[in-house]
Amino acid sequence: MSARHPIIALTGSSGAGTTTASRTMQKIFVEEGVNVAIVEGDSFHRYTREQMAELAKQGRYGQWNHFSLAANHIDKLEELFCDYGQNGQGRFRHYIHDDDLDLIRGGGAPGTFTPWQSLPRQTDCLFYEGLHGGVSTDDYDIASHVDLLIGVTPIVNLEWIQKIHRDTHDRGYSQEAVVATILNRMEDYVRCIVPQFSHTHINFQRVPTVDTSNPFIMREVPSHDESFVVIRFRNPREVDFPYLINMIANAFASRHDTLVVPGNKLALAIDLIIRPMVLEMIERSRT
Template sequence: MSKRHPIIAVTGSSGAGTSTTGQIFARLFAREGINAAMVSGDSFHRYTREQMARLAAKGQFGERNHFALAANHIDRLEALMYDYSHTGNGRCRQYVHDEDHDLIAAGHKPGTFTPWSSLPADTDVLFYEGLHGGVVSENFNLVQYVDLLIGVVPIVNLEWIQKINRDTNKRGYSPEAVVETIINRMDDYVKDIVPQFSHTHINFQRVPLVDTSNPFIARDVPSEDESMIVIHFREVTDVDFSWLLQAIPQSRLSRHDTLVIPGTKMPLAMDLIVRPMVQRLMAGKAFA
């Protein structure tokens, strides 16, 4: 951790909503006038899309799947966090998604990576969103560098429904292929993803209020109106629950450290909860 060069990380599995949370943070940074270095976890995958497909065709599955630490450059991610916390810089790259039209226009092929390069100079904070922002393992400890770690964790049936819906409607995969992917990476989900949520400062967990008993036949993602958000705080000393209960309509406490809000209030709650924390990080940076 570094007062002078703070790091914020949002961690969660594929389809959990980390990208949407990243957009909320981007708007927060813009309103606060914070110049953030935005880093995606996809950038640290070890294999291109074609390499993963070739390995899968051979039954090797590229160190199993992207959930697995071995399928990612966790060493480079830790090096980035170490370098940024000490110098305010570091090296990263970008994964080229199908919708990254500017990168594609510049000659980069979807499913590949841009070259490794230095982050922009003179940023105020490093922001990471992806699969592995809270990794602590035998070989790695990313948590030691992260000043604010947030988990985005739908209950698992909802997470699967969201992934099936996204990958079939937006990425062109068959429902059977997506279900097979979910099953194949379950061991790595349990071993490499779930433990991170014990290290987070705050977890935002979306809980549906409709039947998701069989996520493999569901075709509609429960809407925000059909969901609640369970927000758990690791430390409650600096949390003004009385104010949050007044500021967020229909909110309540389920435990002394857990706030429950309507699904439609997620952006509001994240702003009210996270903005003061970000402001404190920036204030500490100013006096470092």
């Protein structure tokens, strides 16, 4: 951790909803004039899309999947966090998605990576969104470098529903292929993804209020109006629960460290909770 060069990490698995939370975070940065260096976890994957497909053909997909630490440059991610905390610098790259039109026009192929490059200079903080922002093992301790670690983790049936819907509707995969991916990743989900949520400072967990007992037959993702968000704080003494309950309609505390808000108030809750923390970190780094 570094008071001078703070790091914020948003971690969650594929289909968990981290992209929605990330947009809210970036809105805060823009509105508050925070000069942020943004790094995506996909850029630390070890293999290109074509290489992953080849591994799958060899029957090694369960071993080499994006949840797996071995399929990612976790060492380079920890090196980046360490360097940024010490001097505000570090190296990163981009993973080129199908909709990264600027990178594709520049000659990059979807499913590959740009060359490694240095972060912009003179940034106020580093913001990471990806799968491994809270990893802590015998070999790596990413979480120890993060000043604010945020988890986005819907209950697992809802996570599967969101992933199946996204990958079938937006990415053109069959449901059978998506379910196979879920099964192939299961061991690494349990070993590599879930433990991170014990290291987070704040967890946002969406819980539907409709029947999701069989996620593999659901045709629609439960809406935010059909959900609650359970927010757990590591340090509840630092949280003004009465203020948040007053500001967020129908919010309530279910435990001394847990706030529950309507699902359609997620963006508001992130803003009310995270914005003051970001401003405090930036002020501390500048002084």
